[in-house]
Amino acid sequence: MVVEDIEEIERKYFVDYDISDIPDMLCTYYENKEFELVYYLSERYRTDFFQCEFYLMMSMMELGLYKRAYKCYKKHEGDWFQSFKQFNIYWKHAAIYSLYFKDMEISDYYWDIFNEYFESKIVQVVELIYDGMSESIQNTELFKNLSKDYPLLNKVWDRGSQKELQGLSVKSEKWQYYTDYNFQISDGDEYGIELVYMENDLEIYSYKPKNVAASMHILRDKDCTIILDCGSEMSQGRVMNIPVRSILNRLNIQHVDFALVSHAHLDHYGSLSELKKTKVFMTEETGRIIKCVTNDVRFNNIQFVEAYSYLEFDDIWIQFIPNGHILGSVLFDINWKDKKRIIYTGDFSLSDQCTVRGLDLKDITKNKTKVDVLLMETTYGDKTDMLTLESYEKIFISLCEKYLKYGNKIFIPCFAVGRTQETAILLAETVRKGGYNIMIDGLSIKVTKLYKKIIDSKRDILNGRVNSCNGIRDIDGKIDNNDVILASSGMMQPGSTAAKYVERLLERENVCIMKVGYINESQGMLNVIKNRQYDEIHFEDISLSAHAGYLELIETVETINPDTVIYVHGRGIVMDEI
Ligand SMILES: [Zn+2]
Ligand SMILES: [Zn+2]
The missing domain is CATH 3.40.50.10890 (Rossmann fold)
Structure with missing residues (x-):
């Protein structure tokens, strides 16, 4: 099918929206060339795939083509199901499906999940459904009939109650961000170091870069100081190191026991040259890649560690777990003197890539000890599109x-x-x-x-x-x-x-x-x-990413279930759109 044909379909069904003869043509096309069409539409309307697929499905439902729509739903149930289990944004979709497909072969299992999620939220959800639906859908007998099963739905028909309805943005109370303790060291506001966690005598500091996110975190108690990553920034073609020495001076740190590097990206190792005598640990792959791209890092103090191996130092145990970002990248699972368990994700991804397998969260959860602090990168924490x-x-x-x-x-x-x-x-x-x-x-x-x-x-x-x-x-x-x-x-x-x-x-x-x-x-x-x-x-x-996306970040937090999450390397998880 050539572009003109697609444009014809588009004009007919999505601009003029004459629904009288969508079904066969659209569905035939949709089945054969669904991918191309959906992509084309999403480009044209600056919307995401899910939305397009969703609209296609809705138009099928609107025409009473429930079987076809159900087929479309089944095709994506994995994605959608996963999503709405965790996300407000898909409660809306989920609710619609559950309403529409009530007569279809949805298993009890699904209904249970739906109910569990919707019981408390039904008013809000239905309100969203209402907003999201075209008027013709709202007026269908089907919807009205189904609404009888949901007494709360009637409240929504009364638009007067709208004001009382809250947005759906929910943040777990566990997700604290320790802004109370913030303070800044500034050199003309070029950088800052932020105290992001403090309990008993353990403190975690995080470097706050001005532009690009160079990573450096400092863990210390009264006897011991370690550094996690020591990156640099690239600005207008110039590499800018973190002023590590002056930061350590301001924090009154005379001695760093050792440093760990998570992977071979400049924003995680670029300032290593500032740590002249400190012992540095990284995987061999990371070391080889760094050696390949720069002469700035001296390897005298660097020691290689193996994936999944442990490093022990003064009652601090650290395991290096492959985290799916790039070749050789690892996260650090730190047991701090049997008092705190801290996980620093580094840059990570749960999805498999061609050259590296995604992080398996079981590598973290199989050690049953509770995680106290999750120091998590959030490069794509504000990217709410849901494609894998x-x-x-x-x-x-x-x-x-x-x-x-x-x-x-x-x-x-x-x-x-x-x-x-x-x-x-x-x-x-x-x-x-x-x-x-x-x-x-x-x-x-x-x-x-x-x-x-x-x-x-x-x-x-x-x-x-x-x-x-x-x-x-x-x-x-x-x-x-x-x-x-x-x-x-x-x-x-x-x-x-x-x-x-x-x-x-x-x-x-x-x-x-x-x-x-x-x-x-x-x-x-x-x-x-x-x-x-x-x-x-x-x-x-095209978002080909080696970083965990929005969904994966949430999944990571939910699975690890730590007491405190500290967002680093990004804006955090941002729910800005429902
Ligand atoms: Zn990276
Ligand atoms: Zn990075």
């Missing part, structure tokens, strides 16, 4: 195929460590099948070679077709000779290889630039590209 990484990967591949088919060049700025290799693997099959040329450039070349050496992966990162050639000379030639180019820096920092490509590509036609990872909008060239995207440049923003 797997879905995003599918979107990414299908988009690339589409662009390539119509003769576009695809440029993907990627972090040299992790994202480049993941992306290359995802594209391997497409590239092979289509006979396309793909190239990796910049710092990523070295790292990719190292990844190949380390990984025992069935999936070949380079697939034999990737050209890599270093240097920034002859960029035009490289663009001419390749269909897909991946280059660092991922943020397109000024002066980086990626930025140089973008400068040239902006002068061309038939180019698609894909954002596949975190980019700080205040830096690099993202804004320049975005300003041009409606003219001649295609720009796609």
Whole structure:
């Protein structure tokens, strides 16, 4: 089906919304090409997939096509079910399904869950349903009939009671954020260190960066001080170290017993050079990657630890648990002198990626000791879209195929460590099948070679077709000779290889630039590209993430069930939209 046909469907069913003959055409199409259509619609209406699928399903229901709608529901019940179990935003959906599918083969099990979740919330939920539904649905006999089973529903028909209804934003009381103890050390407001936890004599401090989130946390009691991660920031193409010494001075810390590094991203190890004599522990993979990308870190004081091994120091036990972020990354499960159990997640992901398995929360919960403090990254804590990484990967591949088919060049700025290799693997099959040329450039070349050496992966990162050639000379030639180019820096920092490509590509036609990872909008060239995207440049923003998304963060908190959660490395979990 060509674009015009999709536009015709769209005009007919989503703009004019003449519902008289949606079913067959839409459903036929939906079954065959559902993915493409939904993506197209979500792009067009700037809404998310779930919403689109949801609207499609609603239109089916509106037409009384419950079987078809139910099929659609079944297809996603895993996602949705998971979601609404945990999220307010999906109570609405769940409630609708439960109302609509009451006569369908929904098991008792589901009803129990629904009831458990809705009993106390039914008024609010129904109110949301009401708001979310088109008038024609509200007026259907079906809905009215079903509403008889829910006495509370009638209250909602009375719009007068609306004011008393509260929003659904709920925060567990356990999720404390110790802002009471905040204080700041500032050098012209460039940075701060925040006391985020204090109990008995144990204190946890967290570095508060001004821009990009460089990570550093300090745990200490009267006898012992350890540092978790020691990153640096990249600002306008310059690396800026954390002023570790002056922070330690201000906190009156004369001696650091040791430091731990969670993974080989600059924002977690970049300031290690400030810790001249301190002993540092990291996994061997992390060490090898750091060595590959920088000469700034001296390895005299670094000791390698194995995944799942323990480190013991003065009654402090630390286990290094693989956390699914990038090759070699680990979280720290810290038992502090049998008094407190503290988990520092580092950057983490529950989803499997091509080069690394997702964090298995059982690795944490199988040790039955209660977790007192969860120090959790929240890079994507404010991203409320609900698609899984797997879905995003599918979107990414299908988009690339589409662009390539119509003769576009695809440029993907990627972090040299992790994202480049993941992306290359995802594209391997497409590239092979289509006979396309793909190239990796910049710092990523070295790292990719190292990844190949380390990984025992069935999936070949380079697939034999990737050209890599270093240097920034002859960029035009490289663009001419390749269909897909991946280059660092991922943020397109000024002066980086990626930025140089973008400068040239902006002068061309038939180019698609894909954002596949975190980019700080205040830096690099993202804004320049975005300003041009409606003219001649295609720009796609696909969330391929090595970080836990909103759902995974909540799942992590619920599963670990700690007394205190401290959000770091992001804005925290933000429920800003229902
Ligand atoms: Zn990272
Ligand atoms: Zn990070």
